[in-house]
Amino acid sequence: MGYQFDWSILWSGQSGGWLLQGLLTTLGISALAWLLAAVLGILSGALRTVPWKPLRAAATLYVEFFRNVPLLVWMFFWYFGVPPLLPAGARRWLFDHHPEFWAGMVALGVYHGARMSEVIRSGIQSIPKTQFEAAVAMGLTTFQAYRLIIVPIALRLIVPPVTSESLNLLKNSSVALTISVAELTFQTRQIETYTAKAIEALTAGTVIYLALCVGIASIMARVERRFAIPGLIARGG
């Protein structure tokens, strides 16, 4: 292979600053999208199990609609499709305040919220029906039973799959570069533009994603241990 490696391009010139900027944008968009996904996921996941059909149907519609269309399409939808529907004043304001960031964030959050919802639903459904019945027998309303008993237990059960889903969200934030969000992958391409050293730049991006994901996974493993209810879940190790 006639390719000469030159790793120094990663710390000479502006590369370091770009990577840092990209990293901050990736973290920012992912954190906000994660919050949105968590709220939508918990809400729709819980609604899919409640004993009232219209709510179940609405939640099912949301999940199936948003998770079954590619994320790239959602990016284009929120960036190109939504602004023309806004009133002119709001549109002008948005265009001056990084519409690509907000469109990307909403696309990621809503898409992953639908996927998160399924994880949460499976968590809730793994709780024996008798728990819910016992809660109602104690005099709790359905809402209270969900808020105080069902959802707190479900959230503890689903930490491992939610971790996977969160890591997916972080990595999927790179799709936002298609609508000009200057996140980490975008910045590695930027370095390539200036130095024509694509392999080095992509390697730097890969290492940063890997480090981020391993870091998040280990934090989540700690969260899982910290919040486990003793005696409730059988665990190895």
Add this chain to the structure above:
Amino acid sequence: MKRILAVVLALAVALSVAAPAFAETTLEKIARTGTLTIGTRTGSPPFAFVNKQNEWVGFSIDLVEQAIAPAIAKKLGKPVKVEKKESTPPTRIPLLSSNAVDLIAGTMTDTRPRRESVDFSVTFFVTGAQFLVKKGSPIKGIETIAGRRIAAQQGSTNARIIRERVPTAQLREFPDQPAAFQALVQGQVDAFTNDGIQLYGLRAKAPNAADWEIVGDFYSYEPYGMAMRKNESDFRHLVNVGLMEAIESGKYFELYEKWFGPRGEAPYPLTPENKRFLILQVVPK
């Protein structure tokens, strides 16, 4: 866990180091497979794009099929088929380095930093960057873009120049022309900057061509070359021979007329200066 990681990394490194051992030269590869694989564009009319009949065509593609491939075929003494793959500014150099394609034939500007990674053919087209705006826009050129939202193509030389010369302009970089143009149509950006000729091509294909105008003097110099892997002078020589023979025989100008003539995809008359520059690149037989 750590041990597994170490094994995986070692394997990856071993593979990437071992690969070159099986490497053959580009010319040997073409002789063996009978195929010249080019990396080109799908959305850069009239150089390389998918037309209304859903065919992948363009000026750069014609140059390869009608000038370069025949030169290689003549040398190898067997027919050479041209295979096209999509390449974008950020992917074209990696595609070359990984042997996925043998030649980049699209709209790649020859620059000094790029020459550190790849080799270029002689220049086959000369243009410079301008701005595409809605008719009546206050933007008249690079002097009037301060504070404005400007779309550019990711990984292009234009974005780089704007960042350096007008740091207050708000750059929005898109991976391809259609997305950047869509952002302009919607008013998300105030102008789209790209190499002038590409803007002419884009405007020619836009639904309401008369609504758009191309403004500003060239604020950059963009000589297009075809890129290939470094240090393969025999292959590069054949690419250059193909291009030089086309310029010499007039084939080049025929193709120019087909794509950039009055009835072409994007009318763009060849200036006497550029014509002379092309001819001067042809070294004697």
